[in-house]
Amino acid sequence: MKEIITNNFEETQKLGEDLAKTLQGGEVVCLEGDLGSGKTTFTQGLLKGLGVEGPYTSPTFLVMKEYKPHPDPLLKKERRIMNIYHIDAYRVGPDDILALGWEEIIANPKNIVIVEWSDRIQKILPKNCMNIKFEWLDENRREIKID
Ligand SMILES: Nc1ncnc2c1ncn2[C@@H]1O[C@H](COP(=O)(O)OP(=O)(O)O)[C@@H](O)[C@H]1O
Ligand SMILES: [Mg+2]
Incomplete structure (x- = not known):
């Protein structure tokens, strides 16, 4: 468990950027925390x-957004991570997410899945989900706990 306090949104973004470098493919990154606690900023x-x-663009009116990493011409071998899914489960339940093809998406080792409000779909989360909790401390400070 790692606990970090960030002092501005750039530090939170940087934390996300650093964590991205450790991802191999096949991870589900679960983000918990109230509105404004920094989940989208981290994403x-x-x-x-x-x-x-x-x-x-924020997926506020979309439950799920799919991204492709930009192919890096300097990378000799093919990039392992091919698809990144950003899900906002704030207004939905497990059945809505299952209907998007969830089981198949999380089973693919070429995918990274990022879920905001993951607690809303607790019962369909894989056991090895990476857990990150965000807490609002004041206007510019957030506490971020990475399991
Ligand atoms: N240390 C910080 N980390 C993240 N966001 C911060 C921080 N300080 C201020 N903010 C602001 O708080 C808001 C966080 O919003 P957002 O990332 O959309 O939260 P969430 O997705 O959890 O609702 C943004 O407007 C951001 O600029
Ligand atoms: Mg958000």
Whole structure:
């Protein structure tokens, strides 16, 4: 468990960018925390670190958004991570997410799945889900716990 306090949104993005470098493919990254606690900000850093080019529009009116990492011409071997899914489960339940092809998506080792409000779909989360909790401390500070 790692506990970090960030002092501005850039630090939270940087944390996401750093974590992205450790991902191999096949991970489900679960983000918990209230509105405004920094889940989307962190996700933007993750996407950047995974080589997705912005702008990263928020999936507020979309339950799931799919991204492709930009192919890096300097990389000799094919990039292992091919698809990145950003899910916002705030207004939905497990059945809605299952209907998107969830089981197949999380089973593919070429995918990274990022879930905001993962607690809303607790019962369909894999056991090896990476858990990250966000807490609002004040205007500019957030506490981020990475399991
Ligand atoms: N340390 C910080 N980390 C993340 N966001 C911060 C921080 N300080 C201020 N903010 C602001 O808080 C808001 C976080 O919103 P967002 O990332 O959309 O949260 P969530 O997705 O959890 O609802 C943004 O407007 C961001 O600029
Ligand atoms: Mg959000």
